[in-house]
Amino acid sequence: MFDRYKAGELALLVHITFSDDDKKEDLEELKLLVSSAGVKSVGVVTGPRKSPHPRYFVGTGKAQEIADSVRTLGANVVIFNHALSPAQQRNLEALCECLVLDRTALILDIFAQRARTYEGKLQIELAQLKHMSTRLIRGWTHLERQKGGIGMRGPGETQLESDRRLLSERITAIKGRLAKVSKQRDQGRRARVRSEVVTVSLVGYTNAGKSTLFNTMTGADVYAADKLFATLDPTLRQINVHDVGNCILADTVGFVRHLPHDLVAAFKATLQETREATLLLHIIDCSDENYRGNIDAVQRVLNDIDAGDVPQLTIMNKIDAFDDLKPRVDVDDEGKPTRVWLSAKTGEGCDLLLNALSSLLSGPIRALQLSIPPEQGKLRAQLHQLNCIVEESYAENGDCLLDIRINNVDLSRLRKRFPDTMDACLTGNK
Template identity: 90%
Template sequence: MFDRYKAGERALLVHMTFSDDAKKEDLDELKLLVSSAGVASIGVITGPRKTPHPRYFVGTGKAQEIADGVRTLGANVVIFNHSLSPAQQRNLEALCECLVLDRTALILDIFAQRARTYEGKLQIELAQLKHMSTRLIRGWTHLERQKGGVGMRGPGETQLESDRRLLSERITAIKGRLAKVAKQRDQGRRARVRGEIATVSLVGYTNAGKSTLFNHMTGADVYAADQLFATLDPTLRQIKVQDVGNCILADTVGFVRHLPHDLVAAFKATLQETREATLLLHIVDCSDENYRDNIDAVQLVLNDIDAGDVPQLTIMNKIDALDDLKPHIDLDDEGKPIRVWLSAKTGEGSDLLLSALSSLLSGQIRELHLCIPPEQGKLRAQLYQINCIVNESYAENGDCLVDIRINNVDLSRLRKQFLGVLDACIKANK
């Protein structure tokens, strides 16, 4: 067996062009992924293929070209912009005598570097262990069965079998811990549902500007950088929207084409915020020439996690990178916002986004006239707290006469809080 390198600072990239759209990948995106992983790209080998080769994924001649390139350029890792089978990966490593990674392993490595929270680290470890479980044979084919002392000799358990058993035990333990984290998230989510608090979740292709927009709207200090998968751990903050009140804004992990299924499964608890959101803000980098393909890729992932039916508002971000494009809102035939053009970096158009959120989340606005007796001061205080009073005066008997402008969500919440009292105070609709 050859010695395995623990780090791959010098990478040779391999990108094959397929006629099948389902197998197509973007070479520029691979370079960004490699850069995000902290690896230096020292060369790229490309070529056309109709179908993957069963032994090397590429043809035998191209495989030899890759091996020669590794020795010539001094690369210590080969990174494929495609998914490799365990056998293909093992054969390529034997031929090139260096570490070979596919697109899935590269994405998992980036996630492992970026995870910060306890939950995020568990999710990444689970995804890595699942990916590794089919590739254990790469490292242990040279070992014989373990033997004990006198009287204990026999075939015993192979090192490979031992590793698989330990791996399975660790996966089971991590799933148990993640189940506890999921229960905690469910408790917080149920509390928001009971309080009828709207949840707005940011989704979009990686590096579209979700965290930058999140920081601008909430005043938070979430890590934001011009790199892929800068955000892994979900962050929730409270914002105030006119005619709606307090809402929860959630920043989530970015999506990418052919996101590994093990990764989607591992982030099930995190992506629950997306599935059960009141509204999705689909952030799109409109300065990217492939933004339409990115929109389709995000929609595929949303469908995979059963969030495809959640209402969406498209945010066309980074208009500052385009000439003569001003912030504006696109409306549908019913006058509802469907797209908002803005720049999260400069803040241009953020007021339009809040206006669109108010329009989509507020529902029908009710204008009511209330006659509140002196003993119901708590109701008057609550109306001031949600900032819905338009005009206020007092009758001769001391009753407080107020005109309010309130959305149906807040009205329903007040009816539950002041059971029977609110309806008694409502004199007439204006």
């Protein structure tokens, strides 16, 4: 419904410093966002303010400076590193005589470029429509005209009202389609819950290295690049963890400070994988000077999607950027892993991560002996599939003698699947 500006345009960036921490943004992050959108920055206008100006967001003098810079540098789009009201955006466009975008619109544009799946495209369009619905009046001069003619005389419906009605109908239609996609995703999720498959979800600030780690651990070929929001569509792969068995690893969209509320709401179906995960791997770029602020931003989004209480394991990624950092695992007073230092790019420390996952997910390990008769080959095959057999031999009567190490979760699953056979085959407990 909406044409985004073409990649390759020249942008003037505006970054205002506020004393209020809640309004602070990172200029370097804005430059990364602009680069990720495929737009070339030709200049930056900065300045301090105590609070936003109601007319131009910036002061009158600073607004004129922005307009003069647009003409001097030949910029055809102005991008603010802040959220603008519709009135502020309209006033700035009239003054600068060019397109003005805020941080929210820029993030939405990047998402629109990166979405690949049907669900992802629907989610982005929904967020765009909600954002645009408050800005319909911008650039239109005919919206006050009313329909006329035979059968249409009287107050009628203005063009603006007509556009808002069409917009509302489109939003309703998209929500209906997303509901269907969500049901399909729920079916797959319920199947995993019934089979008690452990799910580990990667979360973290955008560009922290989640997709690179995902590819390293699974051997997948998910798109990974040094760009913000390189991943939008969730990807699930199976990994094998010692003493746990097969687990589902989920790669999800990265978070960012002040992520647009409509975008969080639109992606709630996708982020369901995060909310219902057994464990979250919080990936942190330890080479980023602002990594502590990034941690807080991710935690706020996790709280917004009701995933703040899901157990987490912190992953300090990109240790290859330092000469004195080596792969290691930090543990708490009880000996449980709390933080893993690694490099997803080089693979250093990924073995330590798998060991930490085994420690956190397996629970108590039981050593058992089984004597399985020949007619119970399915049970033996299942034990081989779980990779829990330590030693295997055969008795004179043909029974298969097994020494196994198995966690309580897998043992419970086997007892459900083989209710009588499993206990009958137990010969001892080491």
